[in-house]
Amino acid sequence: MAPVAPRSGDAIFANVERVNAELFTLTYGAIVRQLLTDLEEVEEVNKQLDQMGYNIGVRLVDEFLAKSNVSRCVDFKETAEVIAKVGFKMFLGVTASVSNWDAEGTTCSIILEDNPLVDFVELPDTCQGLYYCNILSGVIRGALEMVSMKTEVTWLRDMLRGDDAFELQVKLLKQVPEEYPYKDDE
Amino acid sequence: MAGTNAVDFNHRQHGAQQCKNVADMRCRYLYDCRIWAAKNGRILLCYPRNYVKKPPSLISPSPPVPTASGNNAYMLYIFNRNGVCLLYREWNRPLKTLNSQQDHKLMFGLLFSLKSLTAKMDPTCVDKGNLGVPQLPGQGCSFHSFRTNTYKLSFMESPSGIKIILVTHPRTGDLRESLKYIYNLYVEYVVKNPLYSPGTPVRCELFDTTVDQYVRGLG
Numbered sequence: 001m002a003p004v005a006p007r008s009g010d011a012i013f014a015n016v017e018r019v020n021a022e023l024f025t026l027t028y029g030a031i032v033r034q035l036l037t038d039l040e041e042v043e044e045v046n047k048q049l050d051q052m053g054y055n056i057g058v059r060l061v062d063e064f065l066a067k068s069n070v071s072r073c074v075d076f077k078e079t080a081e082v083i084a085k086v087g088f089k090m091f092l093g094v095t096a097s098v099s100n101w102d103a104e105g106t107t108c109s110i111i112l113e114d115n116p117l118v119d120f121v122e123l124p125d126t127c128q129g130l131y132y133c134n135i136l137s138g139v140i141r142g143a144l145e146m147v148s149m150k151t152e153v154t155w156l157r158d159m160l161r162g163d164d165a166f167e168l169q170v171k172l173l174k175q176v177p178e179e180y181p182y183k184d185d186e
Numbered sequence: 187m188a189g190t191n192a193v194d195f196n197h198r199q200h201g202a203q204q205c206k207n208v209a210d211m212r213c214r215y216l217y218d219c220r221i222w223a224a225k226n227g228r229i230l231l232c233y234p235r236n237y238v239k240k241p242p243s244l245i246s247p248s249p250p251v252p253t254a255s256g257n258n259a260y261m262l263y264i265f266n267r268n269g270v271c272l273l274y275r276e277w278n279r280p281l282k283t284l285n286s287q288q289d290h291k292l293m294f295g296l297l298f299s300l301k302s303l304t305a306k307m308d309p310t311c312v313d314k315g316n317l318g319v320p321q322l323p324g325q326g327c328s329f330h331s332f333r334t335n336t337y338k339l340s341f342m343e344s345p346s347g348i349k350i351i352l353v354t355h356p357r358t359g360d361l362r363e364s365l366k367y368i369y370n371l372y373v374e375y376v377v378k379n380p381l382y383s384p385g386t387p388v389r390c391e392l393f394d395t396t397v398d399q400y401v402r403g404l405g
Binding site: 058059061062063065066067070071072146147148178180181182 | 267268269291294295298344345346347348366369370372373377378384
């Protein structure tokens with residue numbers, strides 16, 4: 001039986017249930033606001049957003065794999081392309097691009113021109129240092145960990161801080177193949 | 187009440203009035219009775235379910251279902267990448283030789299080894315690691331079923347390490363699409379449930395019912 005080809009992000013995006021973009025943006029904004037009120041420290045909020053993103057990513061990856069039919073990516077380059085073209089399109093409705101590969105092919109940048117999370121948002125002076133979209137870095141990290149890749153995801157450019165686009169740097173730390181989980185004496 | 191001699195149909199004796207949360211045409215497993223209760227609380231039908239003595243399953247208790255003629259499947263297992271059995275459903279398994287824990291370990295170990303072996307024996311693959319070196323899930327060739335004279339075992343593994351195993355009648359066709367559908371069901375009912383902690387056995391009645399219904403319809 002011929003392997004089923006992966007569906008493009010557009011096709012899946014057209015088929016999944018969608019939610020109103022404003023509702024999504026405002027809900028996310030409310031979450032960040034509440035975190036700022038509860039935790040007060042901007043660094044703490046960044047960490048908490050990353051953790052929330054991680055928990056989301058761990059679950060999101062199964063939905064992504066089930067709906068998009070992608071088979072295992074051959075290398076990290078393909079993984080990054082799939083995240084940018086299919087993943088972002090499927091869940092956020094925007095397409096990202098991948099660039100700035102390093103020599104070994106373990107680090108790349110995912111660039112988002114358009115980001116639905118930050119519509120209507122402006123950072124006040126009291127929140128300098130806040131990575132408003134840090135949930136995205138957690139999501140990518142969590143999702144990749146479930147497919148045996150340990151990564152580090154950081155923000156290089158952030159439009160809310162005056163840059164012209166959102167740029168995420170994804171660095172592959174190591175591939176963790178699965179091991180037989182039971183001890184041999186059992 | 188002992189509940190072992192569940193032959194009589196008198197629901198009052200079984201304490202049907204103890205039915206809580208009486209809902210619209212929902213079946214309530216009360217002691218040994220299967221009670222269908224209507225919206226107004228009136229008991230419509232009450233009869234004893236098939237009384238099959240089973241060892242208590244710690245993973246996913248599955249009520250014994252009488253095997254209907256359309257029921258092709260014998261068992262279903264769902265494992266995650268760490269060997270935790272997330273779901274075990276059983277519809278037709280007269281012979282049980284091991285307890286649940288051993289059975290799950292055996293099944294997981296069998297598939298782990300089979301995957302490794304089939305990948306290493308692949309004649310079309312250029313790069314072969316050493317036997318015993320673990321592979322990344324989804325990499326290389328992947329086996330999808332084996333058949334014996336009494337059953338057929340179909341297997342699917344997602345790149346995130348979720349393994350779905352369905353044991354059916356030996357003359358069943360290719361079940362890869364069905365396993366993909368079950369994976370979709372898993373995503374919808376289990377993964378998206380915020381009250382479910384990933385990596386723990388699934389206790390979701392709705393998921394169990396939906397899977398039962400789907401598997402019953404498989405040719």
